[in-house]
Amino acid sequence: MENILELKNITKRFPGVVANDNISLDIKAGEIHALVGENGSGKSTLMNILYGLYNADEGEIYLRGEKTRITEPKQAIDHGIGMVFQHFMLVEPLTVFENVILGSEPQKRGFIDFKGAEREVARLSKEYGLKVETKSRVEDISVGQQQRLEILKALYRKAEILILDEPTAVLTPQETDELFQVMRNLKEQGTTIIFISHKIREVMEISDRVSVLRRGKLVGTKNTSATSRPELAEMMVGREVLLEVEKEKAQPGEKIFSVSDLEVRDQRGTKRVKGVSLEIHSGEILGIAGVEGNGQQEMVEAITGLLRTEKGKIYLDGKELQNLGAMQVKKKRIGYIPEDRHKRGLILDFNVADNMILGFHTEPPFVQRFFIRNEKAIKENAEKLVEEYDVRPPNIQQQVSTFSGGNQQKIIAAREFSRKPRFLICSQPTRGLDIGSIEFIHSQIIDQRDKGAGILLVSAELDEILSLSDRIAVMYEGRIVGEMPIEEADEKKLGSLMLGGEAGEDKGGDEVEAGTK
Amino acid sequence: MWDYLVYFVNATVLAAALRMATPLIFTSLGGIFAERSGVINIGLEGMMLIGAFTGMLTSYFTGQPWLGLIGALIAGALMGLVHAVAAVTYKVNQVVSGTAINIFAVGVTVFLLRWIFDVAGTSPSVSRVPVVTIPLVNRIPVIGQIIGTHNIMVYLALVLVVIVHIFLFKTVWGLRLRSVGEHPKAADTVGIDVFLTRYLAVITSGALAGLGGAYLSIAHLSRFGDQMTAGRGFIALAAMIFGKWTPFGALGASLLFGFANAVQMRLQELGIPSQFVQMVPYILTMIALAGFIGRATPPKAIGKPYKKE
Numbered sequence: 001m002e003n004i005l006e007l008k009n010i011t012k013r014f015p016g017v018v019a020n021d022n023i024s025l026d027i028k029a030g031e032i033h034a035l036v037g038e039n040g041s042g043k044s045t046l047m048n049i050l051y052g053l054y055n056a057d058e059g060e061i062y063l064r065g066e067k068t069r070i071t072e073p074k075q076a077i078d079h080g081i082g083m084v085f086q087h088f089m090l091v092e093p094l095t096v097f098e099n100v101i102l103g104s105e106p107q108k109r110g111f112i113d114f115k116g117a118e119r120e121v122a123r124l125s126k127e128y129g130l131k132v133e134t135k136s137r138v139e140d141i142s143v144g145q146q147q148r149l150e151i152l153k154a155l156y157r158k159a160e161i162l163i164l165d166e167p168t169a170v171l172t173p174q175e176t177d178e179l180f181q182v183m184r185n186l187k188e189q190g191t192t193i194i195f196i197s198h199k200i201r202e203v204m205e206i207s208d209r210v211s212v213l214r215r216g217k218l219v220g221t222k223n224t225s226a227t228s229r230p231e232l233a234e235m236m237v238g239r240e241v242l243l244e245v246e247k248e249k250a251q252p253g254e255k256i257f258s259v260s261d262l263e264v265r266d267q268r269g270t271k272r273v274k275g276v277s278l279e280i281h282s283g284e285i286l287g288i289a290g291v292e293g294n295g296q297q298e299m300v301e302a303i304t305g306l307l308r309t310e311k312g313k314i315y316l317d318g319k320e321l322q323n324l325g326a327m328q329v330k331k332k333r334i335g336y337i338p339e340d341r342h343k344r345g346l347i348l349d350f351n352v353a354d355n356m357i358l359g360f361h362t363e364p365p366f367v368q369r370f371f372i373r374n375e376k377a378i379k380e381n382a383e384k385l386v387e388e389y390d391v392r393p394p395n396i397q398q399q400v401s402t403f404s405g406g407n408q409q410k411i412i413a414a415r416e417f418s419r420k421p422r423f424l425i426c427s428q429p430t431r432g433l434d435i436g437s438i439e440f441i442h443s444q445i446i447d448q449r450d451k452g453a454g455i456l457l458v459s460a461e462l463d464e465i466l467s468l469s470d471r472i473a474v475m476y477e478g479r480i481v482g483e484m485p486i487e488e489a490d491e492k493k494l495g496s497l498m499l500g501g502e503a504g505e506d507k508g509g510d511e512v513e514a515g516t517k
Numbered sequence: 518m519w520d521y522l523v524y525f526v527n528a529t530v531l532a533a534a535l536r537m538a539t540p541l542i543f544t545s546l547g548g549i550f551a552e553r554s555g556v557i558n559i560g561l562e563g564m565m566l567i568g569a570f571t572g573m574l575t576s577y578f579t580g581q582p583w584l585g586l587i588g589a590l591i592a593g594a595l596m597g598l599v600h601a602v603a604a605v606t607y608k609v610n611q612v613v614s615g616t617a618i619n620i621f622a623v624g625v626t627v628f629l630l631r632w633i634f635d636v637a638g639t640s641p642s643v644s645r646v647p648v649v650t651i652p653l654v655n656r657i658p659v660i661g662q663i664i665g666t667h668n669i670m671v672y673l674a675l676v677l678v679v680i681v682h683i684f685l686f687k688t689v690w691g692l693r694l695r696s697v698g699e700h701p702k703a704a705d706t707v708g709i710d711v712f713l714t715r716y717l718a719v720i721t722s723g724a725l726a727g728l729g730g731a732y733l734s735i736a737h738l739s740r741f742g743d744q745m746t747a748g749r750g751f752i753a754l755a756a757m758i759f760g761k762w763t764p765f766g767a768l769g770a771s772l773l774f775g776f777a778n779a780v781q782m783r784l785q786e787l788g789i790p791s792q793f794v795q796m797v798p799y800i801l802t803m804i805a806l807a808g809f810i811g812r813a814t815p816p817k818a819i820g821k822p823y824k825k826e
């Protein structure tokens with residue numbers, strides 16, 4: 001097979017970092033080429049350069065053998081390059097269909113040809129098996145659908161090279177399977193795909209070749225069939241990685257946290273939690289397994305005071321906690337790693353130091369008399385945590401929005417763990433993280449457990465639930481449908497519970513999807 | 518009761534309401550252009566004032582009120598350009614830039630009025646665009662009295678509402694404009710030129726505000742007076758918000774505010790202070806923003822300059 005695309009000596013610098021350091025990469029026509037690497041290793045930057053959103057400081061791009069300058073996304077589109085971004089690029093109040101055609105609208109003298117466009121979108125959606133409700137507004141459809149919409153957008157623009165930047169990070173396992181089916185279809189029809197993921201399992205399953213980046217440099221490219229999970233992991237991180245979590249057996253202490261008969265409605269008023277009761281002891285991790293959208297998020301937000309508790313009680317150390325409000329809850333030494341780090345965990349426009357004190361910013365030592373900030377304490381706190389948690393780059397004045405996902409997550413973890421929480425809620429704590437960071441966050445969670453914290457772990461990743469939890473509860477349609485000690489749990493048993501009971505009626509799927517947002 | 522109603526709501530009052538609403542319609546449509554593209558235009562007031570002045574000036578020197586309209590349009594567009602340069606290219610805080618334009622407009626018109634005409638306060642009288650009567654319509658009872666005979670700019674404003682609606686929601690450029698105001702980066706990734714779009718939108722915004730101002734000086738009246746816009750730019754902004762950033766919504770809000778203005782005199786006769794009526798647009802806007810009449814969500818990217826890496 002010939003090379004459809006060659007990147008030559010691409011270098012891109014940001015203040016303080018070399019995001020891409022002299023990278024040369026060949027992509028063959030018609031292959032699925034996986035691109036892996038730690039958080040911040042430069043994958044998105046490289047793809048943004050290829051798509052014309054960033055301009056490289058040095059280097060050249062050869063497309064179909066010809067040297068090509070791509071300085072604007074428009075040029076990339078004209079050259080048949082399509083990209084699905086890590087954070088979707090959708091205009092939410094517009095309809096699905098308007099998003100597809102935006103920028104390349106079929107028109108008659110300036111007027112949008114709605115009929116013709118609708119027909120074209122329906123055709124594409126059918127041809128590639130990308131099911132989306134074209135007339136809905138984007139803000140009303142599930143994440144899985146938004147993903148398919150992004151792919152439709154690229155295909156509508158006749159993409160021959162399709163870049164997928166961490167498409168599976170937000171998908172349920174079923175949705176991932178569906179996406180892979182679409183990718184295989186596309187490949188059969190001759191599309192070249194560049195696929196970014198942190199999940200080595202997925203890379204092994206879907207790709208033909210895989211390239212590894214580390215700290216901005218290309219480490220190497222391998223044929224997928226000729227490599228192995230441990231080898232890839234080592235190439236990414238630069239050392240051997242524990243793919244399994246090491247931990248001692250839990251030593252549960254007294255009961256510290258419980259909820260009884262909890263009922264919660266989401267912001268639209270739909271009842272999402274329908275009578276949940278749980279108990280957590282100090283020094284143990286209770287894992288909540290379940291397909292996303294079954295009420296886990298609402299339960300967590302009720303506990304942390306972000307949503308109103310409609311019915312039921314929440315106790316910490318025997319004291320009631322429901323409807324106290326987020327600030328009060330936080331003061332009770334409850335740590336929280338939220339599922340959406342951009343909306344909940346960080347203020348993206350603030351720098352690292354300020355984010356490291358969020359929620360504690362009204363407490364000593366960070367304020368002095370007369371509510372004046374204690375800059376020295378804030379700085380020392382940030383410097384200490386940045387070093388301890390290996391946040392890269394270690395610049396505490398840098399705006400958090402410019403950090404990679406993994407490093408943003410480390411900033412949240414550092415802040416929440418540093419306060420020696422008595423009770424800790426971790427909601428999808430490793431979503432979008434690289435294996436090195438996952439290993440790190442996991443060992444920190446275990447460490448908190450061993451120091452005596454009670455931990456509630458919510459995760460859509462069964463692997464994560466199975467490797468961290470001491471006890472597992474399965475949540476389905478707002479209820480706990482099963483609970484067991486880790487010794488009795490296995491993937492099959494949990495999987496069937498997650499889909500709605502032993503009978504395994506698979507009716508949960510669609511409803512669940514409609515709720516995910 | 519009925520008597521009261523007829524006292525406030527009759528053909529004369531409604532016709533006056535439409536006249537009062539006209540400058541608000543032009544200017545709020547201008548506001549929609551800028552804000553839908555993601556740029557706050559608090560400078561509408563100043564752009565109106567400059568439009569009013571330039572309209573008068575052009576009409577005075579050429580004797581052609583039509584040229585006056587064109588002059589106002591161009592002057593407003595230039596002010597829009599200034600705002601775009603500051604807000605889009607130099608990423609100046611948009612409220613600051615708009616406020617600067619308002620202050621500048623007051624100063625420069627007062628100064629030029631004195632300098633050119635050697636008068637303080639009011640310009641000499643100039644010729645204005647004509648009042649027209651729509652045949653047939655003017656013969657319909659009541660309705661004819663309300664909409665049958667007006668300055669031609671009143672009709673122009675109504676036609677513009679329809680045009681802007683079609684532009685925003687049926688054309689390619691309208692779709693692009695809206696996407697730029699909601700999520701400029703997404704627009705950029707599909708090849709839309711965010712900067713160009715915002716420039717054109719803000720310039721158009723200024724041009725429309727300029728026309729709104731010209732209505733005051735060379736249609737409704739036939740002279741310019743210092744600060745003659747008297748806050749109408751801000752009320753137009755309120756109409757835009759109350760109308761949820763849509764042309765027909767802005768039309769409805771403008772008519773409502775125009776009506777409030779038209780009954781003001783009559784309320785005064787009843788002993789209700791006019792200041793009270795003047796509060797109405799702002800109170801309604803706050804109610805709208807507080808979500809009592811359904812969500813009034815501004816375009817998401819509003820006020821945020823777009824940075825390309």
Ligand SMILES: Nc1ncnc2c1ncn2[C@@H]1O[C@H](COP(=O)(O)OP(=O)(O)OP(=O)(O)O)[C@@H](O)[C@H]1O
Nearest residue numbers: 014019039040041042043044045402403404405406
């Ligand atoms: N706009 C920007 N300004 C400054 N620094 C940036 C910017 N974008 C990226 N960086 C830096 O460039 C480096 C590479 O980031 P990039 O987003 O390419 O990583 P990545 O491999 O995609 O990581 P992840 O797996 O977390 O998505 C990081 O150190 C990041 O902080």
Ligand SMILES: [Mg+2]
Nearest residue numbers: 043044045086
């Ligand atoms: Mg990335």
